[in-house]
Every structure is written in structure tokens, then in C-alpha cells.
Amino acid sequence: MENAPLSRRVLLASVAGAIGAHALRKAGVAQVAGSAPPSQVPDPTKVPGAPLSELGRRSPFERPRRIPVGGAQGSSLAPLQDLCGIVTPADLHFERHHAGVPAIDPSRYKLLIHGMVERPTVFDLADLKRFPSVSHLYFLECSGNGGAGYRGARPDLSPQLIDGLTSTSEWTGVPLATLLREVGVKPGAKWLLAEGEDAAVMARSIPIDKAWDDALIAYGQNGEAVRPEQGYPARLVLPGWEGNTNVKWLRRIEVADAPFMTREETSKYTDPLGDGTARMFSFAIDAKSIITFPAYPVVLPEPGWWEISGIAWSGRGRITRVDVSTDGGRRWTRAELQAPVLPKCHTRFRCLWNWNGSETTILSRAIDETGYIQPTLEQLRAARGVGTYYHFNHIRTWRVRRDGTVLFGLEG
């Protein structure tokens, strides 16, 4: 294993990076802030191993953590740089709550569907689970994700701090279309209100076509019950659409002929544009990508072969291509897409790079099946204005410096 020592050094750099890049030079893996791995690990072939257990734990040497920002009304960012593949462990899935995480007793859970329906109906959790189920891998993303990289970006931003408000899970549940057939939608119905059972009673209007298409009421996440932070016991999943519409702790769906104009689709989650308008119901996540390695706070210990790796995703379907540039965008190389490449799901891309040790800028751009190409920052600002908000899907760039440090950079 010729590159095993390199891998280990990168690991050390990544872990130490959690307490600041400069700390790498002083700190070994045993000194990571807040963790307490064993200081002396005996030869594991000379002592009996640990016994069986009812519930597994991470290795004490691994300490991936979300970064919570803003208390019960805020969000917590997933540690993208610490993840591999495409699935986010449920306890690291990003969070965004409008009034904290509600405690809901599943035995008392009810989903009410009413409004323009033939049979207003209450489903309990057992009812939902009794319907034919489906499982799909989908990404979720807060539409504010990437905002830290759109204007006034600092160089010491990690993938987590730029884009940590996205995660992928395998979601299991019942298609919303199944439930709509069950209650019988009346002619003229065009929208539905999805409402949560949290203290914000968070509500969004959803075009009914999405319900007939691929909307899901999910009670399972990565093989177990949906986590409380992700909507236990049941949530709406609208594949490819901004996170806020994927209403958690779903308790009510009202079918109607017009949108309801809740706060979260008027004063919030609308995109002010440079032409003096604001875009409403901007549901779909356009294609985007971010290199998660090498990226701040990682320090490359030496020139040579390094695998650039990252994730790409599109709310409009499959990622068809990811291009990577290691010279500031002058030349582009087609990255390898790691199977499975699924619609509306994170896609892992990889590209082997022989770094010659000189300063350069690395970047990625995603292309989806509609032919959409992830725009540059300049293109996005030209289209929407520097003051716009939400849906920041411009190209992310990383400046690799001669000393091996990697800094986030707006410009190439």
C-alpha cells in the first residue's frame, strides 16, 4: 500500500483542521479538542476485543460534528469534509428549525388531509406504514445554503460552513399520491398546504402536481425511524425542492385551489432579484457542486498525487457530468462520477490530481440532465443581483497555496 502513509497524513490533517489549520503543526491526532480517544492503545492482536453491544458507537478516534448556529430558530451544518460516499449519517444530517425540535408521541400522531377532497381523513402512523412503501435516496438542502460563499466570503470557510445545509438520506415512506387517491381530490384542486406540528406550525403551499409526481411522506431515514430533528415521526419529502418545503413533523395537508401565502413563501424563501422583483415559489434546487477535499482546513503535506473529491447535486434530475479544473478554470477535466448516480441525490465525484506544489485554484462545475451548467459567481450575480438571497449555486473555488494550506476563494 504505497499511499497508505499519505492517507494517514491527510487524515491527521483533516482531524487537526477541526481546531484550526495552523494547529496541525503542533497537534497530533490525540490532541483534538474535546475528544478523548485512548492515549495508549495496546496491540489489538494481544488483548481480547470489546464485547458485543446493543447499540454501536463511532470509533473514539472519529469525531464528526455538526456546527449549530442560531439556537432553536437556527440551523446546524453537516460536516461535509468528514463524509465519504453520498449518504449522510442521520445524526449528522443538517438541521433547520423555525421553533426547535418538537417532542411527538408516535402513538398519538395524526395526519389530517382535508380541504378539496371527497373524504377528509385522519391517518395514524400505523395507517401510513400499512400503505405500500417506497424507498429512495434524495438530497435535502436548505435554500439558504451557500450564502456564506456569495458575498463577503472569508477564506477560512470549510465545506461545512459554506454548504453544510445539505444532506442525503434514504427516505422510506408512502407516496403522497397514494394518500391523495385514498381521500379523493376534487376537481379544481391546484395547491396543498403542508403544515408541521412544531411550535412554529410551519406551513408551505405546494403545487399539487408535485404531490402526483414524486412527493413522499417519509417515516424512515437510512433504515431507521426518521430522527426527531428530521421530522419524527413523519415528514414530507419533496425530492429536489428547497428544504423548507419538505415540511417536518407533518400533521396536516389541506387541498385548495390557490396558494395560501404563508410567511415562509412571502417574506421568507422568496428571492429578491436585481431587476426590482422577488421570485416566489422558487422550489427547485439548480445544479451545484463543491469540492470537499482538498478544502479548508485541510493542509496538503506535500506535492504529488491527490484525489480531488466532492459532491454534486441537482433538484431537476441526475448529474450528468462534473468538470474539475486545477488551474483556476482555464482547463477542465471530466471527473469520475461514483455510482450510483441518482436523480435528485448527491453524486460523489473524484478526480486524481498530481499537484506540482505551486499555488493554484481548484474548482468544480456540475452539469445536470437538463443541460444546466453550474454558473460562475459572476454569472449568478449578473442574473440575480449581488443582494439576492437563497439558491446560491455558483461555482465554489479553493486556493491551494505553496505551503499546502487550502483557502476558500471567491475569485479564480
Added chain:
Amino acid sequence: MRSTVAMVVLALVGGCGRAEHARLGFGRPATTEEIRAWDLDVMPDGTGLPPGSGTPSQGAEIYGRKCAACHGRTGVEGPFDRLVGREPRQGFPFGRDPRLVRTVGNFWPYATTLYDYLNRAMPLTAPGSLKPDEVYGLVAFLLWRNEIITDTAVMDAQTLPRVVMPARARFVVDNRRGGPEIR
């Protein structure tokens, strides 16, 4: 027709399968009381607004007790969301200037949204605790402070849907469609 046939076939052979079903009959009918207890949304045409009313002066008193700690004495001081402010009055330049603060007066497109939101989610520490007259009063206070209604206007189920917010015409539907164009 095909789905019915599939279900019949499954029933006859006693096997299992993945039939496209019409109805499976799970769940139970919702009662009128259940629907009334949860159906709290208010639409722009006023659908969902309850009986009751309030004026700016009535709202001012409630605001001082229940809202000012978070939103400031006059609705501009914070520390949480700034609620009051009409500037800039021209051009709706929020997409061009990231320093601008979006308020009820300069950004919110529908007055009914105020009722809906205050009723469902405010105040933060006691959500869902406001009575209809209190919500109407607070809505009236905020609309008056934002120079949208007069200080004597009464807000109720008839008057609130008729309030036209200054930014209403600025909101447009999403025109992104995928494909090569950057929008």
C-alpha cells in the same frame, strides 16, 4: 380498470404483488371538530379569518407587553426581525443591495399573512396563545406603524383582505426551467 383486474387477480390466487391500487381504505374519516381545531390558515382572500377585530391603539398595548422585548419598542430596534420600515420606497432594490433590511412595510406582499403567522407562531415563547382580537390588534398596529393603514382603521375579516401591501406587485413567479439559461 387494469388496477381493479390486478387486485381481483391477487385476491383470487391469494398471492402477493405490487398492484396499482385505487383505495385500500386505511385511515378514518376526520371529524368536523378535528378539522376546525387544526384548520388555522388564512388565505389572501380572507378565507380562514375568524370573527373579531382590532385597532392600532389596541394592538400597541399588546405589542408593548408581548412583542417589544424581541422586536424593539417601535418595531425597528430588534434584536429579532425588524418589523417596521418603509424605506426604500422606490425601485424595490433588495436584489441589488444586500444591506437593505426586509420589513413588513417594504417587503411583505399580503396583509393576511400577518394574521396567519402571528396566530400560528407568535409570540415565540407562547405560540398559539393570542386571541383573535389580539391578533387583529397587532396586525392593525403593525400596518399602521408601516404607514399602510390609518391610526383609526379597524382590522377584521372584511377589512384585512382589502389592505394592499406596497410590495405586492413586486412578486413574480419562478421562471427557472433548467436547461442552459442562467436565471
